[in-house]
Amino acid sequence: MTKEEYRDRFGRSEACKCTRCGEYFPCHELESVREPHGEDTPICPVCGCDDLEYDAYIEEEDEDE
Numbered sequence: 001m002t003k004e005e006y007r008d009r010f011g012r013s014e015a016c017k018c019t020r021c022g023e024y025f026p027c028h029e030l031e032s033v034r035e036p037h038g039e040d041t042p043i044c045p046v047c048g049c050d051d052l053e054y055d056a057y058i059e060e061e062d063e064d065e
Helices: 003-010
Strands: 014-018 031-034 040-043 052-057
Antiparallel strands (some): 031 040
């Protein structure tokens, strides 16, 4: 979901953002994949990329605009 969709659904809360597809989602919705060496790596639930930005701050738009 876009930043605006996330803000409308969850308000001003911390989010995770995929740096590849640009989708925002709650951090508890992260999926994970087990690496060959046994480590679990969090991935984007939309595109599967593991390049994530944690605690992306969702700013509110100015109401005056």
